[in-house]
Amino acid sequence: MADIARKASAHWAGDLKAGNGTVSTESGVLQGAQYSFGTRFENGAGTNPEELLASALAGCFTMQLSALLGAHGHTVESLDTDATCEMVRDGAGFKVSALRLRVRGKVTGSDQADFEAHVKDAAEKCPMSRVVAGNAEITHEAVLE
Secondary structure (H helix, E strand, C coil): CCCCCCCEEEEEECCCCCCEEEEEECCCCCCCEEEEHHHHHCCCCCECHHHHHHHHHHHHHHHHHHHHHHHCCCEEEEEEEEEEEEEEEECCEEEEEEEEEEEEEEEECCCHHHHHHHHHHHHHHCHHHHHHCCCCEEEEEEEEC
């Protein structure tokens, strides 16, 4: 039995190119968020799975980094992480090839080398990174302000 379980749902109507769908989360943060071929492959208005994956990784990684820094006696003023999910053609379809993280931090008691070490550790330990590991390249850039 799971220690934690989170739920989301998706609805789709129509064929791939003309159809559209919605995604929702149990928490209600996403409620009927629109997605379609256009939002995924043509930058249309709405969300897409890759954007949601990037946001999940950014959030998970940033929380993990905060925990690691705090456990080592550093005071986190702020952490800001940008995540980019990249896809490439793979045969007849696409695959997620890379997730790129860039984190900027304001942290008391840390220097650039220490911050980079914690970023690397967080990137290896965060649950979302562990899901992706071995399936897509994950890179990270750390900037201590």
